[in-house]
Amino acid sequence: MASKGQFKVVSQDDYARKVRVSKTHVPHSRTTAGCFMCKEKKVKCDEARPVCTRCRRNHRQCSYTAAPLHARHHQHAKPTFSVLSAKSIVPFYAPSAMNGTSSLRLIQHLHAHWDEILQLPQSEELVSLFRSNGLVRNTILAITACHLRHVAPGIVHHRVAEYFQQSLALRDYKAILDNRKQAMGQSDVNEFILSAVLLNVLALALPETEHAEPSKSWVCSPHKSNLGWLTLQAGIRPLMMSMAGGEERLSPMLNFLSRIFLGFDRDMWSRVRNLLSPEVVPTSWKTMFGLDKPSDGQGDVNRDEIFRVPVMVLVRLRDLEPVRLNALKNFAFLAKMKREFRDLLSKRDERALWIFGHWLGIMQRFDGLWWCEKRVKRDYQAILSWLKHLRLGDRPGPEGELWREMMQDLELAPIFRRQGSHRVEVGAFA
Structure with a gap:
């Protein structure tokens, strides 16, 4: 006979008590x-x-799932993108590349990391342009795909999406250039120039096929075609002048760019008419680049005249505090770089390389410029190594002594040092 211990009478009250205990249990949050x-x-x-x-x-x-973006800087506006889930219907046409990261995924990434990707305030004006203007949207999505490639290298989908979105942007960009004879309003000109500036971000980013080692820099294999990205940067200023067609359109355009890039309506892009007085330029610089000689003013492009403007801009930039609002001002250097200077770079002229290397050193002071940091570090190290290889400081007499001082300045360029209490203002695309 089975043992009585195998049976147990359970009353309704006992069951109810167990249920009540179960109800009071707090489940673990998932x-x-x-x-x-x-x-x-x-x-x-x-x-x-x-x-x-x-x-x-x-x-x-x-x-x-895109979470609300909390801006890391108080001056940035609150996010204006609506939260996008995996099943969101995007209220504008945003094609995706076959075998590439989808446009929806790019939009979600942009929404979640706007501040890091664009380094721009998320203003209503810019978000509205993203929604309504195909050229602006394709350009920003290309930058977003480039950022994904930067943070997750090796994932081919991001690279495919970057090339696809960039090709769409360049197609629209070329169409506008080809039809410039048609009337363009102020807003059309503003949006076109904004896209041109943003496309230059992609030009600064190293392609995945390029290596970040200094030995792979254009400095080690100089050719004009290797400096194509630099030609694009220098082309912004003449493009702006051409599209504006006069002061009447230029001033509103510059104010528009100020709102987009700074987040407030202030004309930081004022043109620089008066260069710094030679007294604030280091003596060694004046001697090296002939700044102590009077400008000939005849339009003859001799070597000293080629160096004069880039050096003067460099003097202005080296005292800028390495904060984000000043980062964009450093591109004033590229806007002031003439074709003759770029030709000297392609020929590895010693003085041209020193000037450009010093600018690259200054750029290393700024954190968060993900799109150009690899190129900047690579080319700075390549220029520094190349000039050291030439043993310029071993040249006889005052020339060698001067180069030793210049090379010390170049090595210290990535370190911010206050040179004085004077305020410095630079117009980035003037």
């Missing part, structure tokens, strides 16, 4: 912030942004 791919595969996600460790390791497209 995170919902993991990426879509980890959720789909039901694996733990470390929620690393913008690409989690598991997706990075397995070369998968990693995406999150």
